[in-house]
Amino acid sequence: MNILVVDDDALQLETLRRGLKNKGYQVLEALSGKEAVKCFARSNMAKIDLVLSDYLMPGMNGIELVKKIRQNYGSLPVILMTAYGEKELVIEALRNRCDSFIEKPFTLDQLMQEIERVT
Amino acid sequence: MKTVKPSMPHHSSQDSRQGEFPARHSALGSFFDLDFPRRNRVKGLTGIAKPFQLDPWILKDHKDTEQRIRENMSVLQAIFDGIPDPLLLLDGDFTVNMPLNTAAADYYGVPNPQEVIGKRCYAALRGRSEPCEGCPYLSVIINGHGGTFERKGLMDPDRFEEVTIFPTGIGVLIRIKDITRAKLMERQLIQSQKLASLGLLVSGIVHEIKNLNNCVTFNIPILREYLKELIPIIDDYAERNGDFELFGMSYPEFRGDLFSLLGNLEHASDRISATVSDLGEFVRRGDKGRQRWVELKEVIERGVTVCRCHVQRMVKSFEVDIDGDLCPIFTDPQALEQVLVNLLINAGQAAENEDSWVRLRARRGDTCGDGVVIEVSDNGCGMDEEVRGKVFEPLFSTKEPGRGTGLGLFVAHTLIEELGGRIEVDSEPGKGSTFRIILNNANHRRIKNQQFSAIKLPVRRQVLPQ
Numbered sequence: 001m002n003i004l005v006v007d008d009d010a011l012q013l014e015t016l017r018r019g020l021k022n023k024g025y026q027v028l029e030a031l032s033g034k035e036a037v038k039c040f041a042r043s044n045m046a047k048i049d050l051v052l053s054d055y056l057m058p059g060m061n062g063i064e065l066v067k068k069i070r071q072n073y074g075s076l077p078v079i080l081m082t083a084y085g086e087k088e089l090v091i092e093a094l095r096n097r098c099d100s101f102i103e104k105p106f107t108l109d110q111l112m113q114e115i116e117r118v119t
Numbered sequence: 120m121k122t123v124k125p126s127m128p129h130h131s132s133q134d135s136r137q138g139e140f141p142a143r144h145s146a147l148g149s150f151f152d153l154d155f156p157r158r159n160r161v162k163g164l165t166g167i168a169k170p171f172q173l174d175p176w177i178l179k180d181h182k183d184t185e186q187r188i189r190e191n192m193s194v195l196q197a198i199f200d201g202i203p204d205p206l207l208l209l210d211g212d213f214t215v216n217m218p219l220n221t222a223a224a225d226y227y228g229v230p231n232p233q234e235v236i237g238k239r240c241y242a243a244l245r246g247r248s249e250p251c252e253g254c255p256y257l258s259v260i261i262n263g264h265g266g267t268f269e270r271k272g273l274m275d276p277d278r279f280e281e282v283t284i285f286p287t288g289i290g291v292l293i294r295i296k297d298i299t300r301a302k303l304m305e306r307q308l309i310q311s312q313k314l315a316s317l318g319l320l321v322s323g324i325v326h327e328i329k330n331l332n333n334c335v336t337f338n339i340p341i342l343r344e345y346l347k348e349l350i351p352i353i354d355d356y357a358e359r360n361g362d363f364e365l366f367g368m369s370y371p372e373f374r375g376d377l378f379s380l381l382g383n384l385e386h387a388s389d390r391i392s393a394t395v396s397d398l399g400e401f402v403r404r405g406d407k408g409r410q411r412w413v414e415l416k417e418v419i420e421r422g423v424t425v426c427r428c429h430v431q432r433m434v435k436s437f438e439v440d441i442d443g444d445l446c447p448i449f450t451d452p453q454a455l456e457q458v459l460v461n462l463l464i465n466a467g468q469a470a471e472n473e474d475s476w477v478r479l480r481a482r483r484g485d486t487c488g489d490g491v492v493i494e495v496s497d498n499g500c501g502m503d504e505e506v507r508g509k510v511f512e513p514l515f516s517t518k519e520p521g522r523g524t525g526l527g528l529f530v531a532h533t534l535i536e537e538l539g540g541r542i543e544v545d546s547e548p549g550k551g552s553t554f555r556i557i558l559n560n561a562n563h564r565r566i567k568n569q570q571f572s573a574i575k576l577p578v579r580r581q582v583l584p585q
Contacts, residue, residue: 016332019341057328083320083329104329105336107390 002026004035006053006065007081011066016052019108033060037068047074050119052111055082055089066098077118096111196220203297211252213239213367216290226274226295239543258285260291269298325395332395335388343381350374410538411452415445415491418452419481422459426467433467434497441481448490448558450538456557458531458542462495462554465527469499469552484557491558498551507546 004024007013010031017027028048030036034117037060051069052078055062061081069076079100080093090101097119196218199206205223208216211522218232227244229235237245241250250256252356265285270279273295279302283294357363357370365373423439430437438564442472459479466477481493509530535542539559546552 009330011334012330015337019337022341022344063391083326105333105388107336107340109340111337 001049002028003115004028004030004036004039004048004051005072006030006033006051006057006062008032008054008057016111019111023112024109032057033062033065033068034087040073050115051076051078052115053078053080053091055080055084061097063093063098066093066096070097079111079114079118085088096100103110123394125388168382202294204297207240207293208290209240209256209293211289214240215240215254217245223295228274256284257295258290259286271295272299313463327396328391332388332391335384336392339381339385339388343378346377346381372470410450412447412449413452414447415481415493418442418450418455419459419479419493421452422456423463423479425456426460426463430463430467430477434470434477435473436476436522437467438476438478440479442483444483446483446493450558451534454534454538455556458534458556459493459495461527461531462556466495466499466552466554469497469501493556493558494553495556496551496553501550501552502544502546505546507544510544511542 001022003020005013005016005020005027006029007016008031013029013031017029021028026045028039030039033053034058036053036107051065053062053065060068062082065079066080069078075097077099079102080098081104082089083104093101100114102114130465143551199217199220200222202220203222206220206225209467210216214236215238217236219227219229219235220232224230224232229244241247241254255266255268263281268282269279269281272280277311278297278299281296283296285292285294336548353370353374363370368376419439419441427437463477463479470477476498478496479493481491481498484490484492502517505545511528532542535556535558541557543555543557544552545555
């Protein structure tokens with residue numbers, strides 16, 4: 001299974017990549033929403049099975065990325081990560097058909113549960 | 120000595136005025152060879168009377184003029200008294216020229232405003248032998264144009280005053296205006312602006328810490344997995360080499376230490392996470408949309424804990440009675456807590472007799488629309504109808520200056536309205552007051568609208584219902 005991980009923080013990206021690879025996933029990485037969109041364009045869509053994106057990123061935030069994905073790629077599962085546990089944010093994310101919302105900090109096990117739940 | 124006839128045009132006939140001729144003033148008459156009318160109080164004219172040989176008619180006319188001046192003066196004094204700020208009229212050497220106005224007499228505590236006339240202001244009003252320190256009066260006189268400055272209250276240092284010194288044709292007018300309320304508002308505004316920027320700063324830091332802490336939280340279990348893979352190999356090695364030591368520890372000791380270190384890291388990371396979450400919660404205080412399902416008992420108890428000591432210092436007994444059957448409500452717990460603290464402290468401050476008490480009672484509403492009723496009662500001074508009508512208005516306060524901003528109950532009212540509830544007051548002077556918060560059972564409506572009743576939003580993870 002291929003997961004596209006989007007986060008503007010390289011340390012987070014590396015952390016997530018290692019964790020997910022250990023669990024047997026293929027990981028694609030993007031440092032911004034725009035880079036993620038390019039990733040979609042480059043790769044054959046069949047290659048990406050799930051998107052795991054940070055919410056707060058410069059340029060395009062996670063919810064904007066979700067909107068873009070919904071427009072172009074339909075119901076591809078998306079999990080948003082955030083360090084803000086704001087209820088309004090959760091509601092907005094869910095309204096935009098984001099599949100799941102996970103608040104930092106979380107463990108690999110918790111992330112795995114979410115991935116299994118949405119795929 | 121020859122007497123000159125009255126020469127004023129309206130005094131054309133002496134005979135016709137005969138009956139009105141003033142009675143002779145014996146004391147002055149013996150000094151001057153003149154018929155001085157009585158009670159004319161023309162002492163200022165005695166010096167000039169001699170050379171001009173004044174006629175009693177002229178003096179009588181002067182009396183009329185004087186009467187008019189006196190009338191004018193009393194009109195002026197009435198206007199002066201009618202101005203609500205303390206006013207003083209001084210001349211160039213600090214001498215008070217005119218009776219203090221009523222506000223100034225109250226301000227300085229002068230029982231008779233007339234008695235200060237002709238005295239130096241610092242002596243008559245402050246009992247000093249020289250001008251007060253830092254008094255800008257002289258510099259204003261020298262410069263010739265007026266000025267305004269702010270100072271701490273002269274009579275009450277807890278207040279703020281704005282003093283205007285304004286030179287006029289008849290002396291220098293000084294106005295003292297109480298600006299305590301405006302100053303407090305300004306301070307409050309600055310304080311809330313500061314808090315708002317502090318809030319932004321803190322939430323930025325909270326975000327950053329949570330992000331970085333995520334690396335720790337996320338990686339520790341992975342590290343533990345790695346070690347679990349590695350440990351059997353080392354176990355094997357240690358078995359074959361009985362005296363295997365690491366960092367001066369026997370291998371079993373080292374092995375235990377390794378996992379306890381990881382456990383410590385994990386624990387610390389959890390603590391960081393809990394602390395910054397609380398901090399984030401704290402700075403979001405006052406934001407709209409912080410409503411959630413809460414146990415009312417917990418919210419009330421938190422509010423009571425915050426102000427219990429304070430209230431107990433003011434009243435003899437402080438009772439809290441929360442019904443056991445209250446259902447959870449959908450509200451902003453922090454706003455509600457703030458309102459309760461406000462009401463409890465107000466109730467405490469109203470105390471005036473020895474057996475004073477404050478009671479808080481929370482119970483289910485009487486009708487199905489009223490979800491919960493929270494009452495804060497006291498047996499303090501109470502309020503009359505006029506005060507009761509204004510009690511929720513902004514900037515209205517009956518507290519002594521410096522103690523109340525007049526915003527507490529206004530804020531309480533606003534917050535409760537934002538929560539879709541209402542706040543009422545019963546009060547009788549001398550008997551006490553009861554403030555009643557009624558939180559409507561609007562919660563069901565809310566759920567219907569949002570269709571989110573099935574969402575469980577745990578603190579850590581938030582998940583869409585399947």
